[in-house]
Amino acid sequence: QVQLVQSGAEVKQPGDSVKVSCKASGYTFSSNTISWVRQAPGQGLEWMGWVSAYNGHTKYEQKFQGRVTMTTDTSTDTAYMELRSLRSDDTAMYYCARVYYDTHGMDVWGQGTTVTVSS
């Protein structure tokens, strides 16, 4: 079946970087875009950016510009999201999601990766 499986929970210190992976299976990985969405504890969903698995093109939400890098590896059907200069308010659940072609609906979601930033 179509699924996205994310890497495990991370605990980081302020100033560190974190890299979360998202492995796709059950569909042609290069056909779609992967979005990254985060959710702070008790808060709503926040779109961070997307990466095209077709050509690697990216688009980032302005607040993350300069601190985030999203990439894909088509040899392993895996997307990555790296966030640098971590702060305590980056503590959140991070999700990857497949954007279904031009519908712009995010139809398949990973299970989420908890990132905790604490000294």
Place this chain on the structure above:
Amino acid sequence: QSALTQAASMSGSPGQSITISCTGTSSDIGAYNLVSWYQQHPGKAPKLLLYEVNKRPSGVSDRFSGSKSGNTASLTLSGLQAEDEADYYCCSYASSSTPYVFGTGTKVTVL
């Protein structure tokens, strides 16, 4: 890009219908028919309920329907069931520079 505005909470009795509104601007909801809705149960990943305002993915109950008027999109839950108790988020395509903006979320309680 500011978040789309949703009521923080709504409730209804089993069998009733409720409508969740999502208000944006002429730059997002008003500009595109690319509104999607997501359901999120506690501790779970969001699930796509509707895309392109009113289209349901395969497997989503027809008790969920969507509409749009001007800068406001709406999600209607008909025949409320206990399992509908969850958080609901709208999302709109906004522009090529900042493609997506989510709503603030609505917690639905089934009484």
